[in-house]
Each structure stands twice: as structure tokens, then as C-alpha cells.
Amino acid sequence: MAKTLMIVDDSATMRKIIMRTVRMSGLQFDRTEEAGNGNEALEKLGANPVDIMLCDINMPEMNGTELVKKIREMDSCKNTKIVMVSTESSQELINGVIADGANGFITKPFTPEKFQEKLSPFMN
């Protein structure tokens, strides 16, 4: 079954690095989208929900944890799997964002193998 992916990060450089690393992991998506901030992500998800979202935490205007809470209020995104991608690595923060509705966490720096490991369970 075809899968769709959205990458949310305020850095265009990091969005490109994540996209390249996902490709290197061997995971294939039918459609990929990018958003540079939380509001852009919500707008795009409202129009076209995705299966998997990779989301930064430390972003201006709306941080990743706030974005997760808003997405979990959207009926159209109830099946979207959200995996946070961040330099933050404290267990307290990871537990908090998982409790808010995220489905996984990848710490920067990352490898293609890490994406394979964390995203494969959501590809079926």
C-alpha cells in the first residue's frame, strides 16, 4: 500500500537532509511533503493527511510538542504516525511528547539505519 510522508522542520537544510536519509534507508513513499513551521503543517495536513510525519521539536512560533497536540485534535489525522526528530534527548522530554500523542522519537545525529528501524513498523 502506498504511503505518504511529511517532514516538518524550520530548517530547509535539515528537511533536505532528512529526505535524503529517508531515501538512503530504502523506505519508499508515494508522496512526500515538507512544511517549514507548525501552521504550514496544519494547513497541509488539513487538506491532505499523511501516513507518517517526521517533526522537529525546537521550532519558532509553534514548537513540535504544541504541533503534536493540535494534530491529535484533528479527526482526519487520527491515523497519522508522528515521529519526532530532534537534538533534544532527555528522557523526560521524550516521555512527555509520547504522552502528548507522538508515536516515536529519533535523536539527531541520525543514520539511514535509524530511520529504517523507527519507521518500518509504520509501513505496513
Add this chain to the structure above:
Amino acid sequence: MIDELCLNDALLAGAKEIFETMIFMDLEESTDPEQKMEEDTLLGSITFTGTLEGCLTICCSSSCAKTIALNMLGMDSTEEINGEDINDAIGEVTNLVMGSVKSRLADSVGNLEVSIPTVVRGRKLENSLGDGANKVLVKVNIEDEFAAELSLLYRENPEQHSN
């Protein structure tokens, strides 16, 4: 009281990890104490607060910054890249190095809250935290070709210590 040598080691090890795993470039501490920077430089900066407060900076020449950005984006050295993308790449490197340093210092200083990175371009750029601040400066070589400087400007935060 945090040991300056511990901060120096965390800064160097954090930067080496990021350059090796995310930028695919070799970074080594300079053996030349007189190493000088080129005049036209980019300065990436990110602030942090907690039991320590201050900022981490990465300063490199514009040609070094361009090479870093090309490597991060998987682009060929002959491809064109604009200044905005170079600034964004240096900001992201600064953010990544801060994340790596932060995790290395977690046992000794606890959690640090970090800001969004900023990047400025200019000549003879310097950061200051005013009187009473400490500074750790690490001069490095990137790919044996470019001189760059990593720094941590910081002061201990007694309010956080008493909490």
C-alpha cells in the same frame, strides 16, 4: 563548579561527532596556537539557559561555510548554492553541535534549554556576554583545509543551582 577542561572536551567531541556523521567532513583540533581566521566569516550562535547560561558559537570563513553547506545537502562542489541556504546550513550545524554538547554535559550540569540558532556574516566578528563570563575557545581544522573556531561563552546561574 564546572571544569573548563570538561567543557573543552565536550565541545570538541560534540563537533567531531556532528561533522563526521552529518556533514561527512573531518574536524581536528588545531595544533597551531597562532591559527588565524580569514576576514570574511560566518558566525553561528545559539544560546542556552539552565545551571549554566551562555552561548555556543561556530565561526568559519565564507568559503568553509559554503563547503559545509554543499556537503550537508549532498551537492557537488561545482553546483551553485545561495547565501540563504549557506546561512541555514551553518545555523543547523550550530544547533546540532549544541545538541551533542548538551547531551555530553547532562550528567554534570543537568538539562539546558536552548534557543533557535542565529547566523551573521561579517568581518572580525566576536560574541560577548559582558563582565564575569567565562570563555572556552577551541581552534579547529576542517578537512585540513579550513580554519574554524568553536566557543562556549558561559556563566554559572546561581538561581538554577538553588532550585
